[in-house]
Amino acid sequence: xxxxxxxxxxxxxxxxxxxxxxxxxxxxxxxxxxxxxxxxxxxxxxxxxxxxxxxxxxxxxxxxxxxxxxxxxxxxxxxxxxxxxxxxxxxxxxxxxxxxxxxxxxxxxxxxxxxxxxxxxxxxxxxxxxxxxxxxxxxxxxxxxxxxxxxxxxxxxxxxxxxxxxxxxxxxxxxxxxxxxxxxxxxxxxxxxxxxxxxxxxxxxxxxxxxxxxxxxxxxxxxxxxxxxxxxxxxxxxxxxx
Amino acid sequence: xxxxxxxxxxxxxxxxxxxxxxxxxxxxxxxxxxxxxxxxxxxxxxxxxxxxxxxxxxxxxxxxxxxxxxxxxxxxxxxxxxxxxxxxxxxxxxxxxxxxxxxx
Numbered sequence: 001x002x003x004x005x006x007x008x009x010x011x012x013x014x015x016x017x018x019x020x021x022x023x024x025x026x027x028x029x030x031x032x033x034x035x036x037x038x039x040x041x042x043x044x045x046x047x048x049x050x051x052x053x054x055x056x057x058x059x060x061x062x063x064x065x066x067x068x069x070x071x072x073x074x075x076x077x078x079x080x081x082x083x084x085x086x087x088x089x090x091x092x093x094x095x096x097x098x099x100x101x102x103x104x105x106x107x108x109x110x111x112x113x114x115x116x117x118x119x120x121x122x123x124x125x126x127x128x129x130x131x132x133x134x135x136x137x138x139x140x141x142x143x144x145x146x147x148x149x150x151x152x153x154x155x156x157x158x159x160x161x162x163x164x165x166x167x168x169x170x171x172x173x174x175x176x177x178x179x180x181x182x183x184x185x186x187x188x189x190x191x192x193x194x195x196x197x198x199x200x201x202x203x204x205x206x207x208x209x210x211x212x213x214x215x216x217x218x219x220x221x222x223x224x225x226x227x228x229x230x231x232x233x234x235x236x237x238x239x240x241x242x
Numbered sequence: 243x244x245x246x247x248x249x250x251x252x253x254x255x256x257x258x259x260x261x262x263x264x265x266x267x268x269x270x271x272x273x274x275x276x277x278x279x280x281x282x283x284x285x286x287x288x289x290x291x292x293x294x295x296x297x298x299x300x301x302x303x304x305x306x307x308x309x310x311x312x313x314x315x316x317x318x319x320x321x322x323x324x325x326x327x328x329x330x331x332x333x334x335x336x337x338x339x340x341x342x343x344x345x346x
Binding site: 086180183184186187188190191194221222224225228 | 318322328332333335336339
């Protein structure tokens, strides 16, 4: 069965098959004829786009006469910083880098799906799983870093004699967090794309465009919600019991 | 209310034999049963999530009307609540898509 490829993936597979197979051999997977998958190429594109954007911004930062790019990034920074302050007060500034990164990465990944000729990497369930796994590792690391060995006290609950009941419940609820993050992001992106495609096959002109507008709104909201939930989990993990 | 209930039950009982008296092709039968089950499950999930989101929006607008100073905080809570409820319907959609194979 011939899977359709994006034009960028076709270029990668035609000319860069050897480095692709080298990456596969790093993780002991067998070589394939066309190793680059759509979502990997799209993720690399998003990363390259973000790095180029930030490097251009770096060259144009100015205190007296800020340009348009600086204004846009100041808006983004104010937004993320405001949310962090809402969730965890002033202690949250050390975690701002991860929140802004995950927000911009998921935002760009979702939005690039709206451009014809490109596919959203978050439409494949693996990519939201990666983001959710990264968030899971991050908030646990933050918990261990800020609370030390007392992080395990979070799992015990309010009374020590409730521990045999609370520990399985807490572990399952903690494991449900990356699961729900993954499914939420994947299902929203996948459903948005499929609904637009279904309506495109049913009718034409205005109606699929309306669903695409809804998909755009949902893409923005899902990136925001992922970041907000990350902040809530980090705030919960780094909360100091006074 | 009772008359409507009786009418609905009779309709259900009349339709059931028609559903079961279909072709003997097992694979297609299972697939079409899965599709019907998926559609009913998705309808229930969407309906209940619609009710939940309606309650959330109603509470939020009433709170905003009572306390215009807290509109920012209420809006944040509203958006967060709506997205979390929405994701419950989407979990069902994932199961539907996986089981019915209609949308790939």
